[in-house]
Amino acid sequence: xxxxxxxxxxxxxxxxxxxxxxxxxxxxxxxxxxxxxxxxxxxxxxxxxxxxxxxxxxxxxxxxxxxxxxxxxxxxxxxxxxxxxxxxxxxxxxxxxxxxxxxxxxxxxxxxxxxxxxxxxxxxxxxxxxxxxxxxxxxxxxxxxxxxxxxxxxxxxxxxxxxxxxxxxxxxxxxxxxxxxxxxxxxxxxxxxxxxxxxxxxxxxxxxxxx
Numbered sequence: 001x002x003x004x005x006x007x008x009x010x011x012x013x014x015x016x017x018x019x020x021x022x023x024x025x026x027x028x029x030x031x032x033x034x035x036x037x038x039x040x041x042x043x044x045x046x047x048x049x050x051x052x053x054x055x056x057x058x059x060x061x062x063x064x065x066x067x068x069x070x071x072x073x074x075x076x077x078x079x080x081x082x083x084x085x086x087x088x089x090x091x092x093x094x095x096x097x098x099x100x101x102x103x104x105x106x107x108x109x110x111x112x113x114x115x116x117x118x119x120x121x122x123x124x125x126x127x128x129x130x131x132x133x134x135x136x137x138x139x140x141x142x143x144x145x146x147x148x149x150x151x152x153x154x155x156x157x158x159x160x161x162x163x164x165x166x167x168x169x170x171x172x173x174x175x176x177x178x179x180x181x182x183x184x185x186x187x188x189x190x191x192x193x194x195x196x197x198x199x200x201x202x203x204x205x206x207x208x209x210x211x
Contacts, residue, residue: 034059034175037125037148038071039163043113046158056163058148059171060125064103064118065179083107083118087181090195098183101192112137112161114154124152 036059044051057077059067065084069077080091088103101107105115112121114137120130127149129139142151152163171178183189 034171034173034178035147035168036067036171037146037168038166039152040166042162042164044160044162045113055166057169058125059175059178060122060148061175061179062122062126064122066118066122066125067178081107082179082181082183084179084181088118088192089181089183090192091183091187096184096187097190098187099190099192099195100181100183103181107192112154113159114156114161116154124154125149 036057039056039058040053041056042051042053055071057069057071059065064086066082068081070079070081072078077093079093080089082089082091083103086103087100088107089098089100090107091098103118105117108118108121109115116137120139123130124139124141125148127141127143129141132138137154137156140151140153140155141149143149146165146168148165148168149163150165154161
């Protein structure tokens with residue numbers, strides 16, 4: 001199921017990416033601790049389908065540590081994706097269930113609509129343009145001195161994914177607990193292959209409201 005287009009589109013339409021990690025509290029003072037960015041994310045699958053968008057809180061650290069939270073319209077966390085050390089956890093906050101498995105390119109294709117490694121995505125979030133050999137997705141970054149880029153673009157043929165920064169926030173958490181690929185303590189663990197896209201939270205399609 002993980003490698004299927006149905007899984008990819010289903011997760012993308014629903015989301016986006018802690019030692020076991022539930023949602024993290026944020027401070028409005030970026031100097032208060034380890035920092036995360038809140039982005040407006042947009043995936044455009046091409047002329048035959050409608051673009052989708054959502055709000056994403058994201059933390060990244062070398063070499064491949066990634067933590068993302070999909071935020072609801074009122075700012076609460078609905079789903080947490082955490083990757084690190086070659087592992088990934090997709091955690092549903094409401095029912096405390098985590099789907100855990102290998103962090104291969106299929107997992108981040110669910111976020112970006114383009115096959116991309118966790119390491120490359122982390123490098124882009126840290127402000128470095130990943131190498132793009134022939135046939136690979138093409139990256140573009142806009143930086144103005146913030147800890148995270150103001151804009152990240154990823155294009156593969158007609159498909160494109162874009163992040164536009166809204167704000168930077170400090171995370172009131174030990175950064176060592178972020179980006180480990182492990183679910184929260186007490187979560188019900190299931191194999192990543194069991195993830196059913198029909199159970200994922202919905203995301204507004206373009207034209208139905210502001211993400």
